[in-house]
Amino acid sequence: MEASELNAKALARMIDHTELHIDASYSDIRKLCLEAIKYEFASVVIHPVNIPLAAKLLKESMVKVDAAIGFPTGAYTIEGKIFETRDAIKKGAKEIDFVMNVGAFKAGNYSYVVDEMRAIKAAAGDVITKAILETCLLTDEEKVTACQIAEEAGVDFVKTSTGFGEKGATVEDVKLMRRTVGEDMGVKASGGIRTTQDALAMIDAGATRLGTSAGVAIIEGLASEVERHLKEKG
Amino acid sequence: MKKQALARTIKTGIQGTDVTENDVRKAIERAKQYPFIAYAVDTPYLELAKELFEGTGVLLTAPVSYPLGGMTIETRLDQIAFAIKVGADEINPSLNFNAIKSGNFSTVLDEIKRMVEAADDNLDVIVIPQFYILTNEEKLKVCHVILEGGVTAVKTNGHGSLCRPEDITLLRREFGNDLSIEASGGIRTTAQAAELLELGANFIHTSTPYSVLEDAE
Numbered sequence: 370m371e372a373s374e375l376n377a378k379a380l381a382r383m384i385d386h387t388e389l390h391i392d393a394s395y396s397d398i399r400k401l402c403l404e405a406i407k408y409e410f411a412s413v414v415i416h417p418v419n420i421p422l423a424a425k426l427l428k429e430s431m432v433k434v435d436a437a438i439g440f441p442t443g444a445y446t447i448e449g450k451i452f453e454t455r456d457a458i459k460k461g462a463k464e465i466d467f468v469m470n471v472g473a474f475k476a477g478n479y480s481y482v483v484d485e486m487r488a489i490k491a492a493a494g495d496v497i498t499k500a501i502l503e504t505c506l507l508t509d510e511e512k513v514t515a516c517q518i519a520e521e522a523g524v525d526f527v528k529t530s531t532g533f534g535e536k537g538a539t540v541e542d543v544k545l546m547r548r549t550v551g552e553d554m555g556v557k558a559s560g561g562i563r564t565t566q567d568a569l570a571m572i573d574a575g576a577t578r579l580g581t582s583a584g585v586a587i588i589e590g591l592a593s594e595v596e597r598h599l600k601e602k603g
Numbered sequence: 604m605k606k607q608a609l610a611r612t613i614k615t616g617i618q619g620t621d622v623t624e625n626d627v628r629k630a631i632e633r634a635k636q637y638p639f640i641a642y643a644v645d646t647p648y649l650e651l652a653k654e655l656f657e658g659t660g661v662l663l664t665a666p667v668s669y670p671l672g673g674m675t676i677e678t679r680l681d682q683i684a685f686a687i688k689v690g691a692d693e694i695n696p697s698l699n700f701n702a703i704k705s706g707n708f709s710t711v712l713d714e715i716k717r718m719v720e721a722a723d724d725n726l727d728v729i730v731i732p733q734f735y736i737l738t739n740e741e742k743l744k745v746c747h748v749i750l751e752g753g754v755t756a757v758k759t760n761g762h763g764s765l766c767r768p769e770d771i772t773l774l775r776r777e778f779g780n781d782l783s784i785e786a787s788g789g790i791r792t793t794a795q796a797a798e799l800l801e802l803g804a805n806f807i808h809t810s811t812p813y814s815v816l817e818d819a820e
Contacts, residue, residue, distance in 0.1 A: 389669050392736040394704040416673025418701055440671060442620040444645035445682075452676065452681045460675070468620070470647065475622040506621045534620070 374584025424461025443468025616643030
């Protein structure tokens, strides 16, 4: 889909509405869920500790609970991540965003990383899995390799960032990831996506999902963005 | 302060997203030149660190829901069981900050009790209340809850924050010697460490122990 053809509803269905702040309270989680219902976002991304509350609030809606697994470093054992994934799904998670073991990847231990991704995918069953590569720590060559590993492991999405790294998603990274995985896999851009323009640029680059805490502003800004776009085109 | 004496107050470690096995090996090799109290690594490297510190007397610290505290109690207990299995000596659980920030201290207390029970006699429990996100009132409330839950040691902050000297004074005034205090967060110099110890910190936690030791005799 060309970004310029998007309407608000379709854009909202690409947004994972995210609240991972260390000091978020139950009322922040409640607000996140109510906004997600109102705007019909794809999911809410939260820490597993908040799953029961979010699952209850979203029970009657299309919005999914999306659990952040191995956050924020991904530096947990495979067994630990499997446990956390199963526990999250048991409590109501319908999507899983996990951080890959970047340390093992950086050491060139690719068989470990593919095993880890396969194991999490298997533990998740039918639940959608997104492998976070933390692209700001990788060279372009490593980004390509990580995408190939994720594809080989059969996870559903590659995702750029946790939002806790030095830098979030860039248009170039999303393009590179899309080029690498082809059309059959999801690409999620996350980290630093604040405006409607940011969001549309990521979609143009090939993102099929956006992780952001600015979903409301992005949707509200769409009308003026479309107007600007049409004006530019004359 | 003498270098060796200062080192005997320091807990350190190597943790982070892109830390490799080789990084851990090199960091531990260097750390073994000083008599540090304890050393923390992420869970995939606990077994390796245990082996590398064998016979040195340095305590091995395992993280639990570190640093964001967003993991469920079940996942925390799983991590504690793993820490026991690999022979760690102490754990640093981050608390449930969402519950704290919602005023739900009964959940915080319940979780602390369950973690203490799981750690049993196998592990010392030093909890991380992440002071940098708490008001003074919350800091005191949380520490009362920690003590009620059977924990007597805190590490003030986790990664990416700054230890405030006032916080050490606050805790000492309120809790006397009932609480062991590990000052943590942005401690980089000998002067900073000396001030925090002077104010009543029992230990200094720093990821840069060599810069902390630099100006000691």
